[in-house]
Each structure stands twice: as structure tokens, then as C-alpha cells.
Amino acid sequence: MSVCVLSPGALTTVQDGxxxxxxxxxxxxxxxxxxxAYRIANALVGNFTDEAVLEMAMLGGRFEFTAPCLFAVTGADMGATLSGEEIRMYQTIFADEGDVLAFSAAKTGFYTYIAFAGGIDVEPVLGSRSTNLKCGIGGFQGRKLQKGDVLTLREPALPPERLPRVRVPAESYAGDAAEVRVVLGPQNDYFTKAGLQTFLSAPYRVTANTDRMGCKLDGAKIEYKDGVDIISDGIVxxxxxxxxxGTPMVMLAxxxxxxxxxxxxxxxxxxLPKLVQRRPGDTVYFHAVSAxxxxxxxxxxxxxxDRLLLRYGKDLVR
Amino acid sequence: MEQPEILRSGDCALVAEFGKEIDEHTNALVHALDRAVRDKGIFGVRECVPTFRSLTVLFDPMLISGDRLEKKLLRLCKTLSAEAQTQKTVVEVPVLYNGEDLQDVADYAKLSVEEVVRLHAGRDYRIYMLGFLPGFVYLGGMDERIFCPRLTTPRTRIHAGAVGIGGEQTGIYPLPSPGGWRLIGTTPVRPYDAARTPPVLFSAGEYIRFVPIDEPAFDEIQKQVDAGVYVCRRTEGSV
Incomplete structure (x- = not known):
């Protein structure tokens, strides 16, 4: 069972947890x-473990199924169609041999996920099927998808006609501002009281430099005490x-x-989901909560x- | 053993910070705690990332709370022995000193090229941590006579295996990447190779010794590396 890439979209990669x-x-x-969005997509197609999915950024691609297959689309709304018919997101969908799944640009949000029943069959590297673009490892040949690539799918637990169809409420990324909760630290003591206040009250705009590595923000400068150089330590x-x-940068996948x-x-x-789904030009406000x-x-x-998976599991057993 | 300060890094990570300086003792404490957490296998801990002066401990809040993990880490620190490291493992890394910036480094240091090579290869460097890229080693202990500022305009692409000096640091580029360090040579060995087991050649806490080689030796070692049979010499010594 496989999926052919007719057009890849802007940045489409194989990813998992x-x-x-x-x-x-x-x-x-x-x-x-x-x-x-990733975990819901996997749950909708009966993938109980962290199976690899496709992640599309900003502009989606077109894909042709070579065999009957169950799939689900979650995340940003890219106006998905199956052989010309509009399809719902956050729902299990059946594709027949020859069907073409097509996307356009994201209307709201930024990242869209396609999970296929069984998951994408690429060789795990160090325990993961995720694409590491910098090192050129994992995923599909260590790179983003190109036209003509053929993705092989793993065997699902049940044949598609026996898998239940499920729908869950869709996530909305509408609106151009989001409040994002944070835990202060570990180096909040490098900043002045005024600086912390700026950080927690000023609007920060998502810049066009934002990518999978980091969300680079623009806005009021955060005042620090003596400097912001630290002895390099761990990033999460x-x-x-x-x-x-003086402007913040949120480190991402x-x-x-x-x-x-x-x-x-x-x-x-x-x-994190609502932050990563922000688009360049959107506004983010930070709000502190305790650990x-x-x-x-x-x-x-x-x-x-977990409840979602359990609910689905019941259907699967029935 | 000194008690670290425990800091929060969000809802899934704690940072055990042993100091605010780069020194061997602080770093040894970090690696001792890292080993202890790994050996002990604290339920709910996902991963530990040791750095110069702190250990980032990633955990699953479904399995253990941050408070509980903090107590466990502090308790674990008390049981660790603070004995100083007396033995060290030295990994020999062959280097062909022919880098594009070698002459510039010599000029900046007001030394001859031979002198720069002698100073660079003349001591053992402690691997404080790995980070930034797979297999990228943060080394300490370079001779201050060959400190050299980074390039004002970084190169867009530096080849894998390039050995460079950036400020007070020296190191090896494990894979092609942009970078601003002054290049003084190239090693035929691969610090990182995803297809190899283990994928990364060095471990934090070990020492690296650069061994000057000539072109014929470089070609010979490169052949052996390509064939997957080259093994860096490792020796045990006293600190």
C-alpha cells in the first residue's frame, strides 16, 4: 500500500513524536x-502507537492513493479535498484506489497533519521516523518530500472496511492573536523587574523568520540586567x-x-499547539502561571x- | 557533594545547576548526577542532557511531579561521592593541519604556524558536553596563546571534520554547517555518523588529544574510515 506525491507543498516532511x-x-x-493535532490524527485512524505522519507547512500538497486506505487530516485548515470533493477534518475518511487528496494554502493555522491507518513505513533512525533536515536523517531519505516520491504505508491493525469512522470536534486556530501561558525561568533572574513586566504584557508579533526551529518574535525590548549571555545549557x-x-525567540521542534x-x-x-499554529504577522501575549x-x-x-483514544478503542473492539 | 540549585524549565523539565562557571569540578558533578540518574532509573524521567554546569532532566508529569523529582534529585546528590577524577580516557584524533585560516591564526598570535600546531596538539582537552549538533564537542583548556576571535562574517558552509578555533574554544565540525570559527585543519575521522553504532564517537567526560598527521597518513586513515575499520586510539592516563 502506498501514497504517491503528485506535488509536495511548501515543506512536507515525515514526522513522529x-x-x-x-x-x-x-x-x-x-x-x-x-x-x-498529531496524536488526534493517529487516534482517528486507529494508530495506537506513535506512528509517523505527514506534516505540511503553510501550503499543502497533492497525494494519490494506490490502494484503499483510511486516513485523517488535523491541524491547520488547508481546504482538503478528496478527488475534488471537500472533506471534513478531524474525522476518519476512506480513500479508494486512485483517489487524490489535495490541499491548498492554510486558511487558518500553519501546520496540517495527515495520518494513514498503519502509519508511514520508513526506517527508524535512533528510534524515530522523524525527519531531521539539518542532519539529513530519518523520515523519507532525510529530506522534505518531492514530486514523484512514493511513500509506503505499514499494514493497519484491521482492514480499512473494518475500522470504525470517528469524528471529533475540530481545533480552531482562527483569530490573529493568542494568549500563551508560560512558566518563568530558568534564567528569569537575568532580567529587570521592568523587563519581566514588558515580557508579560506587551504584544509580540510572529515574524517571517519563524520556522520549525524557532518562533522569532518582534515587539517591545525586554530589559535585562548585565547581559543575556549564559554558559550554554539545555534547551527544551x-x-x-x-x-x-531583547526580543524573544521560542525554541520549537x-x-x-x-x-x-x-x-x-x-x-x-x-x-505549544496554539503557539506553533500562529502565522507570521499574528500577535502573541505571554501570561505567567506557576509550575x-x-x-x-x-x-x-x-x-x-487518552480519553479520545479509549473511546476509539471501544469502537475498534466492537 | 555540593547541592545543586533546582530550577524549572517549564512543566516537563528541571535543571540541576551546580555553578555559574566553566570548571572541571562543576562539570564532574554534572556528569556524576547524570550517571546516577541513569543507573537509578527514576520512574518518570524521560531523558537527561548534561551541559557545562547543569543537568537538564526531562520528565513526564503524569508519572512524577516536579516537586517529587526535585526531592529525589537532591537526595541522590547527597549519596554521590565527590571524589575527584584521577583517571582519564584520552581519545587521539588525527589532524592534518592545513586549514584555510591557520596562517591568520599564527599571525594573530604572532607565532609561527609550526608553533600554533605544537600548542594546539600539545595538550589534552576535556569534553565538557556535546550539543548544538550531533557529535559537536565543547572542549575546554586551550592554550591562551592561540585564542583567536571568530570570523566577522561566518562561512556559509564548513566541511565535516574541520578543526577550528573560535575565541577561547576549539572543536571539530561534525557535519557540514555554517560557522564562524577559524579553520586550522581537518580530521579524517567522523565525530558523527548516523549509520554507525554508536553514531557519535566521543563521550562527555573523556579527553581529546589532537595528533598531527601528514597528507599520506590522512589519505590512509580516510580509506580506513570509509571502510568502517578505523578506530581512534584510546588511552588511560592520570588527570
């Missing part, structure tokens, strides 16, 4: 930008670095493992995703 566990060797994790998904220019700028705060995991609150938010998010 990330190449985790190798940060100590300097491997950046890669993986999907919007983990929530959501770390907010402040370089000497393709971040390097370590960095030498002070990190004023860290985005709470539950708010306890952030952990609570994390648990709430995980439980909701």
Missing part, C-alpha cells in the same frame, strides 16, 4: 510541531531565549539541544487525549 533520548549526544529531537521544546537584541542565551520562561506544553499549574494543565491535556 521525535527522536528523543539522544540530546546528550547533541541530536536535536525534530518531531511534529503540533503534538495535539518551548524554551524562550532572549538574545541581546528543530531546536538545537543547547544554547547560550538566557531563557526568560518556558511555554507550558498544553499551549504547579503548568503540570496540572499538562495532565488535563494528556487525559483528554
Amino acid at each position: 521525535g527522536r528523543n533520548g539522544y540530546g546528550y549526544l547533541g541530536f536535536n529531537a525534530s518531531g511534529v510541531m503540533d503534538e495535539r 521544546f518551548g524554551s524562550i531565549q532572549v538574545p541581546p537584541a 528543530d531546536r538545537q539541544t543547547t544554547g547560550g542565551y538566557a531563557k526568560i520562561a518556558t511555554v507550558v506544553s498544553a499551549d 504547579h499549574q503548568a503540570e496540572k494543565l499538562y495532565k488535563k491535556e494528556q487525559r483528554a487525549l
